[in-house]
Amino acid sequence: MIFERTSDVVIDDIFLRLAGFLPGREVFLKLEGLNPAGSVKLKTAVALLESLERSGALRMGSRVIESSSGNLGVALAVACAAKGYALTVVTDPNAARHSIRVMESLGADVVVVTTRDAQGGYLHTRINYIHQCLERNPKLVWLNQYANSAAVAAHRDRTAAAVHQGLGTVDALFVGAGTTGTLMGCVEYFTEHSPGTRVVAVDAMGSVTFGAPAAPRFIPGLGTSRRPELFVDNGTFEKTLISEPDTVAMCRRVAETYGLLVGGSTGTVLAGVQQLAPTLPAGARVAVISPDMGDKYVDTVYSDAWVTERYTDIPQLADLDQITTT
Numbered sequence: 001m002i003f004e005r006t007s008d009v010v011i012d013d014i015f016l017r018l019a020g021f022l023p024g025r026e027v028f029l030k031l032e033g034l035n036p037a038g039s040v041k042l043k044t045a046v047a048l049l050e051s052l053e054r055s056g057a058l059r060m061g062s063r064v065i066e067s068s069s070g071n072l073g074v075a076l077a078v079a080c081a082a083k084g085y086a087l088t089v090v091t092d093p094n095a096a097r098h099s100i101r102v103m104e105s106l107g108a109d110v111v112v113v114t115t116r117d118a119q120g121g122y123l124h125t126r127i128n129y130i131h132q133c134l135e136r137n138p139k140l141v142w143l144n145q146y147a148n149s150a151a152v153a154a155h156r157d158r159t160a161a162a163v164h165q166g167l168g169t170v171d172a173l174f175v176g177a178g179t180t181g182t183l184m185g186c187v188e189y190f191t192e193h194s195p196g197t198r199v200v201a202v203d204a205m206g207s208v209t210f211g212a213p214a215a216p217r218f219i220p221g222l223g224t225s226r227r228p229e230l231f232v233d234n235g236t237f238e239k240t241l242i243s244e245p246d247t248v249a250m251c252r253r254v255a256e257t258y259g260l261l262v263g264g265s266t267g268t269v270l271a272g273v274q275q276l277a278p279t280l281p282a283g284a285r286v287a288v289i290s291p292d293m294g295d296k297y298v299d300t301v302y303s304d305a306w307v308t309e310r311y312t313d314i315p316q317l318a319d320l321d322q323i324t325t326t
């Protein structure tokens with residue numbers, strides 16, 4: 001298969017069966033981390049850029065600015081390099097060092113804000129920084145991934161449709177919530193094309209998106225300290241929250257059981273599947289979106305030193321790998 005642009009190399013038809021993950025049910029991971037940007041956000045990046053091109057705001061030579069916990073920044077750096085746009089990515093200390101170096105290697109300017117906002121996260125600080133930049137330089141183009149519905153459309157038409165096409169009808173689909181672009185796209189698609197499929201949104205404890213109180217979080221990808229405009233709780237999907245220690249434990253279990261090094265958010269979403277296992281009947285077919293792989297988390301989620309420094313209430317590390325299956 002020959003592609004014309006790096007950002008066209010989207011791999012939407014790869015699923016991994018997690019044999020024995022939930023006895024009596026079938027669990028399939030949709031691996032989104034296999035493209036050149038390494039995450040589900042490549043589709044988001046292309047959609048956001050194209051929406052601003054269509055509106056006329058983005059032209060050859062423009063400078064794009066965007067807030068990202070890492071993956072969207074990398075995806076934008078891939079797409080902007082090929083399209084000839086300059087790029088500034090505003091991120092925070094939770095971003096993987098590796099992601100920052102990748103963005104810089106692809107030619108992006110990266111700004112790391114370090115002041116926590118009133119909710120204990122960094123999102124307000126990142127957005128405030130962008131507003132200040134836009135005031136100083138009105139020619140900057142902000143894609144605003146938290147409010148731009150092009151992201152929802154991209155995941156409705158590509159990610160969700162690919163799940164349906166690749167797996168046929170599934171009983172449940174588990175999706176992580178960050179900006180909620182992937183989630184809302186899946187909700188839109190399945191409401192229309194497979195209304196019998198339960199869609200379950202999984203977020204990190206400490207995120208405010210589902211209305212729970214804010215608390216500090218350390219794993220990038222899921223969660224927000226400011227509810228994203230894209231998120232519409234229309235009652236058609238379920239919601240659940242997972243603690244970061246449970247995320248860590250699940251990532252390690254998947255690595256050791258399946259030889260698959262998954263990213264933090266994949267661990268969170270799989271912990272959501274495990275949490276709701278009693279509600280998944282025997283024979284159920286369950287799809288799970290895995291947004292990225294774990295290479296860039298080896299010094300965080302997979303590092304005993306990093307984990308013990310941050311979480312006081314975790315099970316002994318020796319027990320971390322032994323999550324029980326329901």
Ligand SMILES: Cc1ncc(COP(=O)(O)O)c(C=O)c1O
Pocket residue numbers: 039041069070071072176177178179180181182183220221222263264265266291292
């Ligand atoms: C690793 C990872 N998982 C999940 C998500 C959430 O995706 P979305 O922003 O579409 O909700 C992101 C978003 O950046 C991510 O980087």
